[in-house]
Amino acid sequence: MNEPRALLILNNLSKTYGSNRVLDNFDLTIFDGEFFTLLGPSGCGKTTVLRMIAGLEDTDTGNIQLENHDIGQVPAEKRPINTVFQSYALFPHMTVFDNVAFGLRMSGVAKEEIAPRVTEALEMVRLGEFAERKPAQLSGGQQQRVAIARAVVNRPKLLLLDESLSALDYKLRQQMQIELKRLQRKLGITFVYVTHDQEEALSMSDRVVVMNKGKVQQLGTPREIYEQPANLFVAKFIGEINQLVGEIVEIDGNHEYEVKVEGLQWRLHAEHNFKVGDKVNVLLRPEDVRVEYIDDPHPDQYLVGEVIERNYKGKTLDSLIRLPSGIEVIASEFFDEDDPSFDYSLNQKVAIKWVPGWEVVLPHEV
Amino acid sequence: MRSSFGSFRFWAIGLASVWLTLFVFFPNLLVIFTSLLTRDPQATVSLPVNVDSYVRTLDVLYLQVLWDSLRMSLLAMVFCLLIGYPFAMAIVSLPKRWQPVILFLVILPFWTNSLVRTYAIQFILGNQGIINKSLIGLGLIDKPLQLLYTQFAVILGLCYILLPFMVLPLYSALEKLDIRLHHAAKDLGAGPLSRFWYITVPLTSPGIVAGCLMVLLPAMGMFYISDLLGGAKNLLLGNVIKTQFLHTRDWPFGSAFSVILIVLLGFMLWLYFRASRFVSKQGGLNGSDF
Ligand SMILES: Nc1ncnc2c1ncn2[C@@H]1O[C@H](COP(=O)(O)OP(=O)(O)O)[C@@H](O)[C@H]1O
Ligand SMILES: [Mg+2]
Numbered sequence: 001m002n003e004p005r006a007l008l009i010l011n012n013l014s015k016t017y018g019s020n021r022v023l024d025n026f027d028l029t030i031f032d033g034e035f036f037t038l039l040g041p042s043g044c045g046k047t048t049v050l051r052m053i054a055g056l057e058d059t060d061t062g063n064i065q066l067e068n069h070d071i072g073q074v075p076a077e078k079r080p081i082n083t084v085f086q087s088y089a090l091f092p093h094m095t096v097f098d099n100v101a102f103g104l105r106m107s108g109v110a111k112e113e114i115a116p117r118v119t120e121a122l123e124m125v126r127l128g129e130f131a132e133r134k135p136a137q138l139s140g141g142q143q144q145r146v147a148i149a150r151a152v153v154n155r156p157k158l159l160l161l162d163e164s165l166s167a168l169d170y171k172l173r174q175q176m177q178i179e180l181k182r183l184q185r186k187l188g189i190t191f192v193y194v195t196h197d198q199e200e201a202l203s204m205s206d207r208v209v210v211m212n213k214g215k216v217q218q219l220g221t222p223r224e225i226y227e228q229p230a231n232l233f234v235a236k237f238i239g240e241i242n243q244l245v246g247e248i249v250e251i252d253g254n255h256e257y258e259v260k261v262e263g264l265q266w267r268l269h270a271e272h273n274f275k276v277g278d279k280v281n282v283l284l285r286p287e288d289v290r291v292e293y294i295d296d297p298h299p300d301q302y303l304v305g306e307v308i309e310r311n312y313k314g315k316t317l318d319s320l321i322r323l324p325s326g327i328e329v330i331a332s333e334f335f336d337e338d339d340p341s342f343d344y345s346l347n348q349k350v351a352i353k354w355v356p357g358w359e360v361v362l363p364h365e366v
Numbered sequence: 367m368r369s370s371f372g373s374f375r376f377w378a379i380g381l382a383s384v385w386l387t388l389f390v391f392f393p394n395l396l397v398i399f400t401s402l403l404t405r406d407p408q409a410t411v412s413l414p415v416n417v418d419s420y421v422r423t424l425d426v427l428y429l430q431v432l433w434d435s436l437r438m439s440l441l442a443m444v445f446c447l448l449i450g451y452p453f454a455m456a457i458v459s460l461p462k463r464w465q466p467v468i469l470f471l472v473i474l475p476f477w478t479n480s481l482v483r484t485y486a487i488q489f490i491l492g493n494q495g496i497i498n499k500s501l502i503g504l505g506l507i508d509k510p511l512q513l514l515y516t517q518f519a520v521i522l523g524l525c526y527i528l529l530p531f532m533v534l535p536l537y538s539a540l541e542k543l544d545i546r547l548h549h550a551a552k553d554l555g556a557g558p559l560s561r562f563w564y565i566t567v568p569l570t571s572p573g574i575v576a577g578c579l580m581v582l583l584p585a586m587g588m589f590y591i592s593d594l595l596g597g598a599k600n601l602l603l604g605n606v607i608k609t610q611f612l613h614t615r616d617w618p619f620g621s622a623f624s625v626i627l628i629v630l631l632g633f634m635l636w637l638y639f640r641a642s643r644f645v646s647k648q649g650g651l652n653g654s655d656f
Contacts, residue, residue, distance in 0.1 A: 085546065
């Protein structure tokens with residue numbers, strides 16, 4: 001892959017509403033052609049960032065550069081950026097065709113060119129035969145696709161999508177995720193996608209920024225964010241995670257530490273620098289936890305816990321196991337009918353292990 | 367619960383129907399009937415039934431009055447729209463808590479009888495009125511301008527009295543307008559003028575039509591305005607009707623004019639409902655069509 005080229009740079013953006021600091025020195029670089037996602041809980045400032053990029057919101061401080069030009073003074077209608085709004089915001093008095101043609105007409109595209117381009121855009125979202133309908137005569141999913149067509153038909157440099165799929169039901173959402181991703185590859189347009197749904201973010205994006213309270217928590221590929229969360233917030237927000245508390249007892253150098261967890265000493269790797277005596281969080285994804293019978297031979301050390309709940313989830317079997325310290329650990333294992341060792345009963349004592357190196361060690365916080 | 371609501375509905379609709387029948391339907395029927403009778407110096411009206419009164423309205427003189435009053439009312443409507451639209455937009459752009467205050471000020475003049483307010487305009491426009499006196503005082507003119515007893519004065523009076531009827535429906539239409547549609551239009555490259563023309567105007571068109579009718583319909587009949595401000599030459603249809611009943615005492619003829627006015631207004635209302643149905647279809651509210 002070529003060296004990525006920065007398309008959009010957000011520099012030190014801040015925004016305060018009254019006493020509510022919505023964005024706090026927010027920096028971000030978005031590369032040309034990528035599917036970029038802003039992920040964070042509701043109210044963390046995602047929409048505000050999008051609106052600033054679109055030009056619909058002023059910034060208190062900072063600047064926004066598109067292809068190395070400061071666009072802070074460029075009004076929204078002059079930016080080569082289009083938005084698929086959270087509410088779709090389709091024009092109710094216009095047909096689907098006129099909705100999609102609106103941007104082209106505004107930018108003075110030649111009349112002969114408008115109809116073919118609108119038709120092409122509608123075909124692309126598979127709404128060709130709905131051109132003469134009014135938005136109110138379409139289902140939610142169809143309206144959403146009109147909103148996408150209305151934006152992409154302008155061939156923007158940047159397409160902003162604000163929680164575009166969250167109003168759809170589960171099945172349609174899954175389908176639209178795949179379609180959006182396919183569309184993005186086909187058009188080669190840079191997408192900036194906003195969502196509070198971590199699964200959606202992980203499955204669609206080239207890169208993700210996790211935000212909380214107007215600040216960047218972590219920027220990286222979905223895999224980096226999932227496997228190497230930078231802090232407890234990210235770890236918890238990106239899916240379920242088990243949190244064990246440990247203490248550094250020895251430094252083996254080169255980011256290797258001897259850590260005391262649940263009364264046993266483990267040799268763990270950590271990206272952070274710790275001193276002896278530091279408290280740490282040892283984080284484990286449920287699917288990285290192994291549960292085994294205690295009477296099997298165990299060459300490595302393991303924790304002992306008691307099965308207190310079991311949930312059959314279709315593909316996986318989730319067990320909730322209580323450790324002697326009272327901490328509860330979730331183990332999520334792929335269901336294997338042929339494996340007899342899978343059949344723990346409630347209150348049974350079991351051995352808990354994980355593949356060394358799959359844990360994440362972070363400074364202790366609650 | 368349900369049945370008490372049902373009986374409330376029964377009484378409410380029943381009362382309204384009785385009211386409308388007694389005080390709207392029968393009087394109108396009476397007017398129509400009167401218009402078909404013959405004038406009688408002794409008994410006011412008498413048989414035989416005929417359409418002479420209608421034939422007489424076809425006189426050029428009366429057609430001229432009809433045309434004049436339609437034109438003055440239309441002009442008043444246009445000016446009310448031109449003043450009322452920006453005004454309503456300004457109200458909507460104010461902070462939410464100020465809007466009711468301004469709306470209250472808009473309807474405050476209703477508390478004073480409109481006849482009294484029309485006299486006030488007369489004082490302002492007269493030869494000895496504020497405008498002429500100050501212009502003369504400033505040395506801009508030597509003789510007073512003829513402001514009173516002109517078409518201009520009638521139109522001004524109509525605008526002044528009827529402006530609130532334009533502002534209120536426009537305000538309620540503009541207030542409902544979704545700001546997010548403006549953001550979307552902006553995002554798609556529409557500047558302020560395009561946004562106004564392609565988003566605001568079409569989406570507030572029911573308010574525009576309603577406001578226009580609320581001005582136009584009463585304007586045709588406001589005889590006291592042309593009496594006080596228009597003099598003898600600038601008559602509204604209402605003046606003709608009033609004269610026939612009160613001075614000439616030709617009730618059938620006056621009734622014939624009333625009927626014509628009612629038919630005219632009814633026709634405009636019909637246009638309005640056509641238009642608003644059209645708009646609501648435009649708005650996509652009629653999803654059942656498909
Ligand atoms: N116009 C506004 N006035 C006051 N507060 C606002 C305004 N817009 C957004 N906020 C506040 O800013 C915060 C971030 O909002 P938003 O960017 O919409 O979050 P998100 O899209 O991540 O849910 C929220 O606390 C919200 O209440
Ligand atoms: Mg949002």
